[in-house]
Amino acid sequence: MTSIYQDEHEMFRDSFRAFVNAEMQPNFDRYCDAGIMDRSIYAQAGKHGFLGMSIPDQYGGGGTSDFRFNSVIIEELAYVGAGGAGLGISLHNDITTPYFIEYCTDEQAARWLPGIASGELITAIAMTEPGAGSDLAAVQTSAVRDGDEYIINGAKTFITNGINSDLVIVVCKTDPDAGHKGMTLFVVERGMEGFERGRNLDKIGQHSNDTAELFFSDVRVPAANVLGEVGRGFEYLSFNLAQERLSIAIYGLAAAEAAQRWTVDYVKERTAFGQPLASFQNTKFVLAEVATEIAVTRPFIEQAIMKLAEGELSPAEAAMAKLWATELQVRTTDKCLQLFGGYGYTTEYPIGPAYTDARVATIYGGTSEIMKTIISKHVLA
Numbered sequence: 001m002t003s004i005y006q007d008e009h010e011m012f013r014d015s016f017r018a019f020v021n022a023e024m025q026p027n028f029d030r031y032c033d034a035g036i037m038d039r040s041i042y043a044q045a046g047k048h049g050f051l052g053m054s055i056p057d058q059y060g061g062g063g064t065s066d067f068r069f070n071s072v073i074i075e076e077l078a079y080v081g082a083g084g085a086g087l088g089i090s091l092h093n094d095i096t097t098p099y100f101i102e103y104c105t106d107e108q109a110a111r112w113l114p115g116i117a118s119g120e121l122i123t124a125i126a127m128t129e130p131g132a133g134s135d136l137a138a139v140q141t142s143a144v145r146d147g148d149e150y151i152i153n154g155a156k157t158f159i160t161n162g163i164n165s166d167l168v169i170v171v172c173k174t175d176p177d178a179g180h181k182g183m184t185l186f187v188v189e190r191g192m193e194g195f196e197r198g199r200n201l202d203k204i205g206q207h208s209n210d211t212a213e214l215f216f217s218d219v220r221v222p223a224a225n226v227l228g229e230v231g232r233g234f235e236y237l238s239f240n241l242a243q244e245r246l247s248i249a250i251y252g253l254a255a256a257e258a259a260q261r262w263t264v265d266y267v268k269e270r271t272a273f274g275q276p277l278a279s280f281q282n283t284k285f286v287l288a289e290v291a292t293e294i295a296v297t298r299p300f301i302e303q304a305i306m307k308l309a310e311g312e313l314s315p316a317e318a319a320m321a322k323l324w325a326t327e328l329q330v331r332t333t334d335k336c337l338q339l340f341g342g343y344g345y346t347t348e349y350p351i352g353p354a355y356t357d358a359r360v361a362t363i364y365g366g367t368s369e370i371m372k373t374i375i376s377k378h379v380l381a
Contacts, residue, residue, distance in 0.1 A: 003302075004068060004302045004305060004306055005068060005072070006068075009068050009069065009072055012069055012072055013072045013075075013076060015048065016048075016050055016072060016073055016076050017076050019044075019045065019048055019050065020076055020077065020080055020082070021080075023041065023044055024041060024080075024082065024085060025080055025082075028081075028082070028083075028085065028208060031084070031085055031207075031208035032083075032084075032207035032208045032353075033207075035200050035202070035207060035208075035210060036163055036164065036200060036208070036209070036210040037084070037085045037088055037164070037208055037209065037210070039122065039164055041085075041089075041119075042089075042092070042119035042120075042122050042164075043118065043119040043120060044119070045089065045119055046117060046118040046119030046120070047118070047119070049062060050073060050089075051089075051092060051093060051116070051117055051118070051119050052093070052097055052113070052116050052117030052118075053066075053069045053070060053093065054067075054070075054097065054098065054101060055097065055100075055101060055113050055116065055117045056101075056113075059109060059110070059113035059114050059117060060113070060114045060117040060118055061113065061117040062117075065309070066309060067243070067246075067305060067308050067309050068305060068309070070090075070093055070094050070247065071250050071305055073089065073090070073093065074086070074090055074094070074247060074250045074251050074254065075250065075251075075254040077089065077090070077251070078250075078251050078254030078255040078257075078258055079254060079257070079258045080258075081255075081258060081350040081353060081354050081357075082208070083205065083206050083207070083208055083209070083353060083354070083357040084205075084206035084207055084208035084209025084211075084357070085208040085209060086251065087160060087206060087209045087251075088122075088160060088161050088164070088209045088210070090247055090251065091123075091124070091125075091160045091161060092116075092122060092123050092161065094243060094244065094247040095125060095240065095243075095244045095247065096123035096124065096125050096167075096169060097116055097123065098239075098240045098243065099125070099169055099185070099227060099236065099240065100112055100113060100116060100123070100167075100227075101113070102228075102236075102239065102240075103185070103227045103228035103236060104227070107224070108187075108224070108225075108227075112167060112187070115166070116167070120166075121166045121167050122161055122164045122165050122166050122167075123161065123165060123166070123167045123168070123169070124159055124160060124161040124162055124164075124165035124167075124168045124169070125159075125168070125169040125171075126156035126159050126162075126168050126169065126170045126171065126188075126214055127139070127156070127171045127237070128156060128157055128158045128159070129141060129154070129155060129156055129157060130155060130157050136171065136180075136183070136234060136237065137179060137180055137234075139154075139171055139172070139173055139183065140154055140173065141153070141154025141155065141156065141170065141171065141172045141173065141216060142154060142172060142173050142174075142176070143172035143173070143174050143184060143186060143221070144174075145174075145223075146220075148222060148223050148224075149220045149221060149222055149223060150172075150174075150186065150220070150221050150222075150223060150226070151218055151219070151220055151221075152170065152172055152186065152188065152194075152216045152218075152219040152220075152221055153216055153217060153218060153219075154172070154215075154216050155198075155213065155214065155215050155216070156170070156213070156214040156216075157201075157212075157213045157214075158201070158211055158364075159211065159212050159213070159214050160209060160210075160211055160364075161209070161210060162197060162200070162210055162211060162212025162213070162214055163197055163200050163210035163212050164210055165190070166189065166190040167187055167188075167189060167190075168187070168188045168189075168214065169185055169186070169187055169227060170185070170186045170187075170188050170214075170216070171183060171184075171185060171233055171237065172184055172185075172186055172233070174230055174231060175231065178231065180234040180235075181231050181232075181234070182231060183231070183232075183233035183234045183237075184226060184228075184230045184231060184232070184233045185226070185227040185228060185233045185236055185237075186221050186225055186226055186227065187221075187225045187227055188216070188219060188221055188225070189225070192219050192220070192221065193219065193220065194216060194217040194218045194219040194220070195214070195215075195216055195219045196214070196215045196216075196217070197212050197213070197214060197215075198212060198213030198214065198215055199212065199213050200212050201213070203360075204356050204359065205353070205355075205356030205357040205358070205359055205360060206356075206357050206360060207353075241315065241318065241366075242308065242313045242314070242315055242317075242318035243308060243313075243318075244365055245318040245319060245321065245322040245365055245366060245371075246301075246304055246305065246308055246313065246318050246321055246322070248322050248325075248326060248361060248364070248365045249301055249304070249318075249321035249322045249324075249325035249326065250301060250305070250325070251329075251361070252322075252325035252326040252328060252329035252358075252361050253294070253297055253298060253301050253325045253328065253329070255329045255332075255333070255354060255357075255358060255361075256290070256293075256294055256297075256325075256328050256329050256332035256333070257294055258350075258354065259290075259332050259333045259336040259351060259354055260287070260290050260291060260294060260332065260336065262336070262349065262350055262351055262354075263287065263290075263336040263339050263340070263351065264278075264287065266339070266340060266343075266349070266351075267283050267287070267339055277339065283339055286335050286336075286338075286339060287339075289335070290332050290335055290336065293328055293331075293332070294328070294332070297324060297325060297328055300320075300321065300324070301321055301325060304317055304318065304321045314378070315374055315378075316374055316375050316377075316378035316379075319366070319370075319371040319372075319374040319375050320371070320375055322365060322366065322371055323368055323371035323372065323375065326358075326361035326362045326368070327362060327368060329358045329361050330358045330359060330361065330362060333351065333354050333355040333358045334355065336351055337351050337352065337355045340352075
């Protein structure tokens with residue numbers, strides 16, 4: 001099968017791989033212990049052109065709409081088991097930046113896009129609340145107009161980049177009686193009075209990424225920080241869902257590929273009962289199953305990448321990609337960990353952290369159950 005990646009993408013891959021190996025991988029353990037990645041990594045990534053590839057070049061970005069460059073970054077982070085560190089960068093590039101590009105006014109673009117591209121301004125998006133997960137209509141965080149400002153009150157949780165972020169896209173209710181049409185997006189900036197960060201949540205995986213609670217107590221946000229138009233927040237949140245879910249799917253597939261590679265290397269070297277683990281029929285059968293599922297998944301994911309580039313990736317196809325690839329990630333890391341035996345349950349080998357990192361993949365970006373609901377609507381239409 002012909003690869004979707006061309007020479008320019010592979011050159012970009014080589015450069016990013018070198019960056020990860022030199023600047024990130026040596027610090028993974030420290031990031032995990034601290035529960036957060038160094039802010040300086042974003043600035044270094046921006047300096048080398050690994051952030052904001054889709055931001056227009058006039059604002060310091062890459063000026064390309066080719067998502068294959070984003071895909072290369074996602075894959076390379078998965079291949080080294082970057083876990084939470086990879087999630088933070090992918091969220092900045094693939095999930096939040098498109099909102100700024102699509103909905104910023106000229107004034108906002110000049111104010112924010114250069115810093116987003118350089119890594120000086122780290123981004124996050126705050127949708128989930130303690131009492132509202134996938135059901136965005138249940139959002140309680142409010143924004144009330146007061147002259148040239150809005151006063152925001154409420155709380156968010158499970159916010160990726162929650163501690164490191166400088167610009168947070170906050171989903172608020174501006175008209176509590178209007179349902180989905182009463183939602184608006186605001187950009188809350190670091191240092192605004194009343195904007196507080198709560199706990200950096202203690203998670204079972206993704207330890208190198210800060211996932212935080214955010215609190216808003218009479219935060220006065222200028223009307224100039226409304227992203228897009230008032231009342232169209234729900235509509236805006238829908239526009240980037242296909243890319244967000246595909247980004248997660250790409251990581252899921254690449255993480256499964258990494259788990260397979262680590263396991264093949266291990267079973268060839270490790271012996272039991274006087275023979276390599278690779279010689280046992282069970283080992284062969286498990287790895288045959290894993291290899292087959294990965295092989296049949298990659299063409300679908302790459303087809304989705306090209307459809308996204310052409311603006312033809314449907315919500316159902318994106319949901320299929322996320323559902324299958326993340327379930328594959330969880331299934332593969334589980335099967336591969338079993339072949340490591342007791343060592344798989346330690347952090348001595350990358351398969352252990354990859355297993356715990358994988359578990360959230362079927363939850364964030366829309367749970368597997370939500371994906372099935374979206375797909376079933378398409379099937380039954």
